[in-house]
Amino acid sequence: xxxxxxxxxxxxxxxxxxxxxxxxxxxxxxxxxxxxxxxxxxxxxxxxxxxxxxxxxxxxxxxxxxxxxxxxxxxxxxxxxxxxxxxxxxxxxxxxxxxxxxxxxxxxxxxxxxxxxxxxxxxxxxxxxxxxxxxxxxxxxxxxxxxxxxxxxxxxxxxxxxxxxxxxxxxxxxxxxxxxxxxxxxxxxxxxxxxxxxxxxxxxxxxxxxxxxxxxxxxxxxxxxxxxxxxxxxxxxxxxxxxxxxxxxxxxxxxxxxxxxxxxxxxxxxxxxxxxxxxxxxxxxxxxxxxxxxxxxxxxxxxxxxxxxxxxxxxxxxxxxxxxxxxxxxxxxxxxxxxxxxxxxxxxxxxxxxxxxxxxxxxxx
Amino acid sequence: xxxxxxxxxxxxxxxxxxxxxxxxxxxxxxxxxxxxxxxxxxxxxxxxxxxxxxxxxxxxxxxxxxxxxxxxxxxxxxxxxxxxxxxxxxxxxxxxxxxxxxxxxxxxxxxxxxxxxxxxxxxxxxxxxxxxxxxxxxxxxxxxxxxxxxxxxxxxxxxxxxxxxxxxxxxxxxxxxxxxxxxxxxxxxxxxxxxxxxxxxxxxxxxxxxxxxxxxxxxxxxxxxxxxxxxxxxxxxxxxxxxxxxxxxxxxxxxxxxxxxxxxxxxxxxxxxxxxxxxxxxxxxxxxxxxxxxxxxxxxxxxxxxxxxxxxxxxxxxxxxxxxxxxxxxxxxxxxxxxxxxxxxxxxxxxxxxxxxxxxxxxxx
Numbered sequence: 119x120x121x122x123x124x125x126x127x128x129x130x131x132x133x134x135x136x137x138x139x140x141x142x143x144x145x146x147x148x149x150x151x152x153x154x155x156x157x158x159x160x161x162x163x164x165x166x167x168x169x170x171x172x173x174x175x176x177x178x179x180x181x182x183x184x185x186x187x188x189x190x191x192x193x194x195x196x197x198x199x200x201x202x203x204x205x206x207x208x209x210x211x212x213x214x215x216x217x218x219x220x221x222x223x224x225x226x227x228x229x230x231x232x233x234x235x236x237x238x239x240x241x242x243x244x245x246x247x248x249x250x251x252x253x254x255x256x257x258x259x260x261x262x263x264x265x266x267x268x269x270x271x272x273x274x275x276x277x278x279x280x281x282x283x284x285x286x287x288x289x290x291x292x293x294x295x296x297x298x299x300x301x302x303x304x305x306x307x308x309x310x311x312x313x314x315x316x317x318x319x320x321x322x323x324x325x326x327x328x329x330x331x332x333x334x335x336x337x338x339x340x341x342x343x344x345x346x347x348x349x350x351x352x353x354x355x356x357x358x359x360x361x362x363x364x365x366x367x368x369x370x371x372x373x374x375x376x377x378x379x380x381x382x383x384x385x386x387x388x389x390x391x392x393x394x395x396x397x398x399x400x401x402x403x404x405x406x407x408x409x410x411x412x413x414x415x416x417x418x419x420x421x422x423x424x425x426x427x428x429x430x431x432x433x434x435x436x437x438x439x440x441x442x443x444x445x446x447x448x449x450x451x452x453x454x455x456x457x458x459x460x461x462x463x464x465x466x467x468x469x470x471x472x473x474x475x476x477x478x479x480x481x482x483x
Numbered sequence: 484x485x486x487x488x489x490x491x492x493x494x495x496x497x498x499x500x501x502x503x504x505x506x507x508x509x510x511x512x513x514x515x516x517x518x519x520x521x522x523x524x525x526x527x528x529x530x531x532x533x534x535x536x537x538x539x540x541x542x543x544x545x546x547x548x549x550x551x552x553x554x555x556x557x558x559x560x561x562x563x564x565x566x567x568x569x570x571x572x573x574x575x576x577x578x579x580x581x582x583x584x585x586x587x588x589x590x591x592x593x594x595x596x597x598x599x600x601x602x603x604x605x606x607x608x609x610x611x612x613x614x615x616x617x618x619x620x621x622x623x624x625x626x627x628x629x630x631x632x633x634x635x636x637x638x639x640x641x642x643x644x645x646x647x648x649x650x651x652x653x654x655x656x657x658x659x660x661x662x663x664x665x666x667x668x669x670x671x672x673x674x675x676x677x678x679x680x681x682x683x684x685x686x687x688x689x690x691x692x693x694x695x696x697x698x699x700x701x702x703x704x705x706x707x708x709x710x711x712x713x714x715x716x717x718x719x720x721x722x723x724x725x726x727x728x729x730x731x732x733x734x735x736x737x738x739x740x741x742x743x744x745x746x747x748x749x750x751x752x753x754x755x756x757x758x759x760x761x762x763x764x765x766x767x768x769x770x771x772x773x774x775x776x777x778x779x780x781x782x783x784x785x786x787x788x789x790x791x792x793x794x795x796x797x798x799x800x801x802x803x804x805x806x807x808x809x810x811x812x813x814x815x816x817x818x819x820x821x822x823x824x825x826x827x828x829x830x831x832x833x834x835x836x837x838x839x840x841x842x843x844x845x846x847x848x
Contacts, residue, residue: 208573208644276652278660279573279644287641294663295643298655 119169121161122240127152127230129331134226135426136330136348137323137443139415141398142222142249143185144428151195152227155234162230163239167321170215174312176241177202177213178258179232180225182270182292183302184374185397186367186430188224197271197304198232205269205306208279217241217315219256219308221323222249223428228304243319245308247446248415251373251397253289254457257448258308261318268292268307272299293372301372320446334424344424345439355476357402357409357440358391359384359421365432373397378432380440383421391440393418395429400463402440409479410442411465413449413458414472417441442472484534486526487605492517492595494696499591500791501695501713502688502808504780506763507587507614508550509793516560517592520599527595528604532686535580539677541606542567542578543623544597545590547635547657548667549739550762551732551795553589562636562669563597570634570671573644582606582680584621584673586688587614588793593669608684610673612691612811613780616738616762618654619822622813623673626683633657633672637664658737666737685811699789709789710804720841722767722774722805723756724749724786730797738762743797745805748786756805758783760794765828767805774844775807776830778814778823779837782806807837 122130131149135142156162170176179198181188206212216233218226221244233240245256253265265288270278278295282288288307296303310318333347349356360380367376375396382389386404394400399416402409410416418427418438427438449458450471456462459469470478487495496514500507521527535541544563546553571577581598583591586609598605610621618630630653635643643660647653653672661668675683698712714721725745732741740761747754759765764781767774775781783792783803792803814823815836821827824834835843 204646274652275648276656277646278656281569281642283640287639290663291641291643291660294659295656298659 119163119165122156122164122230123161124153124156126328127156127227129328129335130230130324131223131227131331132334132426133327133329133331134221135223135428136417137247137327137415138222138249138426138428139398139417140395140429141185141251142220142226143181143224144188144430145223145227147188147192148224148227152230152234155231159234159237162233164242164324165215165239167241167243167316167319170241170312170315172311172313174214175211176215176217176310176312176315177205177306178217178219178245178308179229180219180305180307181228181302182296182305184369184372185428186369186374187301189430191300191302193304194273197273198228199235200277201269201271201304201306202232202236204271204277204279205267205309208267209309213238215239215241217319218244220244220246220249221327225249226324226327240324241315241319242324243315243321244323245320247320247323249398250458253292253307254285256308257320258310258314258318259285260454260457263308263310263314263318265307268305270295270303270305272303297372301369320448345419345421348419348424349441352443354441354443355410355472357442358382358404359386359439360391362432362434362436362438365434374429376429380438383437393440396463397429399429401460401465402442404479407479409475410472411460411469412463413445413455413469415443415445417443444472484528484530487529487595488526489518489521491693492521492592494693494700495595495689496588496592496696497699497791498692498694498696499586500588500793501782502612502692502780503587503614503791503793504763504782505760505794506550506616507585507591508546508589509553509795510588510592512553512557513589513592517595517599520596524599524602527598529607529689530580530604532606532608532681532684535606535677535680537676537678539579540576541580541582541675541677541680542570542671543582543584543610543673544594545584545670545672546593546667547661547670549734549737550793551734551739552666554795556665556667558669559638562638563593564600565642566634566636566669566671567597567601569636569642569644570632570674573632574674578603580604580606582684583609585609585611585614586692590614591689591692605689606680606684607689608680608686609688610685612685612688614763615823618657618672619650621673622685623675623679623683624650625819625822628673628675628679628683630672633670635660635668635670637668662737666734685813710784710786713784713789714806717808719806719808720837722807723747723769724751724804725756727797727799727801727803730799739794741794745803748802761828762794764794766825766830767807769844772844774840775837776825776834777828778810778820778834780808780810782808809837
C-alpha cells in the first residue's frame with residue numbers, strides 16, 4: 119500500500135494517457151477531478167492486487183462514450199459516486215475497493231476521484247492495460263465475469279441499471295443509453311470479489327502509468343528527449359515522426375471513428391503514415407504497410423514534449439511521434455483476439471505482433 | 484367487481500383496437516396471450532377505479548416499440564411478469580393491482596395477461612382512453628406522476644431499470660433501450676397508489692372497449708352494418724369510405740411512421756383521403772382538408788366486418804371506413820394538448836375538435 123498524492127496523479131494522468139492508445143479520455147480533466155478530490159478528502163490508498171482479501175468487493179468505476187464529446191460536456195462530479203451508490207444499493211452490498219476498467223487519461227483518473235470521494239482504497243491494476251472502445255474488451259469479462267448488473271449515470275441526474283444476458287448485450291444496451299444521454303456517461307460495472315481481481319486484472323498498471331508519466335514531468339535527464347524516455351520505459355517501437363496533414367472524425371453509433379494522415383519529417387521525410395481509430399487507435403500504416411495493430415498500443419506523442427495526443431484532440435499541423443507498445447500478453451490468446459484483434463474491427467487480416475512487424479518493415483527501435 | 488372470461492377478452496381485444504386509433508398493437512396476439520393465461524390461471528377480476536383503496540399499489544403493464552415489429556418478433560410471455568417482478572423488487576413493494584397504460588389491442592390485453600398470471604385484479608381504466616405513441620402522453624404523467632422508476636424487458640432476458648429526471652427523459656431512454664432490444668419490449672412504469680389512480684386514470688375504458696367489441700362479435704342486429712354500430716356506440720363521425728391506394732412506412736427512431744392514401748368508394752367516389760401516422764393515426768384529411776386530428780381518435784375499420792385495421796397491417800387494396808371518435812375531455816386542456824396536439828407532432832396548426840371540423844366540412848355523422 120502507498121498513498122497517491124497530487125504529484126502522483128499528475129504523472130498517472132499523463133502516463134495513463136500514453137497507455138490509452140489514443141483513447142481513454144482527456145487526461146487534463148480527469149487529473150483536475152482527481153486532484154480536487156484528494157485536496158478535499160485526503161490521499162488515496164493504492165493497494166497491490168494481492169493486498170485484497172478474497173472476500174473484498176471491488177467496484178470498477180469508468181466513463182463511457184465518445185471522448186471528444188467530453189471537451190464540451192463536462193461531468194458534474196456526482197455521476198461516478200452515484201453510479202457506485204446505485205449499484206451498491208441494487209446489489210445490497212458495499213464496495214470495499216475501487217479499480218479502473220482501463221488505463222487511459224480520464225479512465226485512470228476517474229477511479230482515483232471515486233476512491234478519494236468514497237474513502238476507499240484503489241487497486242493497482244485494470245482490465246485492459248491500455249484503453250479499448252467496447253465493454254467486452256475487458257480481461258474481467260474475457261476471464262468469465264459478467265459486466266452486469268451495471269449502472270450508467272449522466273450529469274443531468276438520469277440513471278439506468280442494466281441486467282444483460284451477456285457482455286455483448288451489456289455493451290449494446292449501455293452504448294444506446296450513453297448515446298441517448300448525450301454520448302458521455304459514468305458507469306459502475308463488472309463488480310468482482312478480491313479473488314476475481316487477483317485472477318483477472320492486468321496488474322500494476324497504475325504504477326506503470328506513473329512511471330511513464332514520470333518521463334514527462336521529471337526534470338532529470340533533460341538532455342534526453344521525453345519521447346525517447348517513453349520508448350525506453352515502455353519497450354516501444356518508434357513507428358514514425360510526422361506532421362498531421364488530414365484528420366477525419368465521425369461521431370457514429372456512440373463512438374468517435376476516424377482516420378488521420380501524416381507526412382514524414384526528420385528521418386521520415388518523404389514517407390507517409392496513417393492511423394485509423396474507433397475511440398482508440400486501431401491500425402497504423404507506414405508507406406501503406408501495417409506497422410502496428412490492435413491489440414498492441416499505438417500512441418501519438420508531441421515530438422518535442424512527449425505529451426500524448428488523443429484521438430479527440432488530434433488536429434492538422436501537429437508534429438507528432440508515433441510509437442507502438444507491445445500489449446499485455448493477456449491479449450495475445452485466441453479468445454482475447456476474437457474481440458480485440460483486427461478482424462473484430464472489420465479488417466481483413468490477422469493480428470501480427472508489433473515486434474514481428476518491426477522486423478518485417480525494418481523499424482527503428 | 485366482475486370477472487373477465489375468454490368471451491370478454493374476445494370483445495375487449497377488438498374494442499380496444501378500435502380505441503387504439505391505429506396503434507396499441509395487434510389485438511390478435513394480445514387476445515391469444517390473455518385467453519391462454521385465463522385458461523391456466525382462471526378469470527381476471529376487473530375492478531372499478533373506486534373499488535381501489537387509497538393504499539393500493541397499482542402497477543401499469545404495457546408493451547413499447549413499433550407494433551409492426553411484433554408481427555415477426557413475438558413475446559415469449561415471461562417479459563410482462565418479469566417487468567412487474569423487477570420493479571417490485573427494486574421498489575421493495577408488492578403490486579396489489581394491474582392497470583393498462585393505454586387502450587389498444589395488445590396494450591389492453593397484456594395487462595389482462597399479466598393480471599391473470601400474477602393473480603391480481605385489473606383496474607377498469609387506463610392512462611389515455613386511446614393509444615398514443617410516447618410515454619409522456621399518459622394522464623398519469625400529465626397529472627404529475629413520474630414514469631420512473633420503470634423497467635423495460637426483452638424476450639431474450641435483458642432487463643433495464645430506469646430512473647429519469649422527468650417523463651420526457653423516461654421516453655427518450657426507454658425508447659433507445661427498446662430500439663437496441665429490437666424495437667419491441669415489455670414495461671412496467673408509472674407505479675401509482677390507489678388514490679393516484681382514482682385521480683388520474685381515464686375510467687371504465689375496459690368496459691367501453693368490451694362494449695365496442697360487442698358490436699363486432701354480436702350476432703344480434705345482423706341487419707345493421709358493424710361500422711354503423713361502432714359509430715353509434717362511440718359517438719363517432721364517419722370520415723370516409725375508400726380503398727387504400729398507397730401506404731408508406733418507415734421504421735425510424737423507434738416508431739413506425741408513415742402515410743396512407745385512399746380513393747373514395749360508395750358516396751365518397753371521386754374524393755381522396757389520407758392519414759399520417761406515428762404508431763397511431765395522427766391527422767386525417769379529406770380532399771386536402773383536415774377532418775380529424777390528434778388527440779381525437781382516428782380509426783380505420785374493414786368496411787364490411789367493422790374489424791379495426793392498425794397502422795402495422797394497413798395495405799394496398801383494403802376497403803375501409805375511416806371514423807373519428809372524440810377524445811376524452813382530459814386531452815382538451817392546454818397542458819395535455821402540449822404533448823398530444825398537432826403541434827407536438829410538428830404540424831403547423833392548432834387542434835380543432837372533430838365536432839367542429841365536422842361542421843366546417845359538412846361531414847356525415
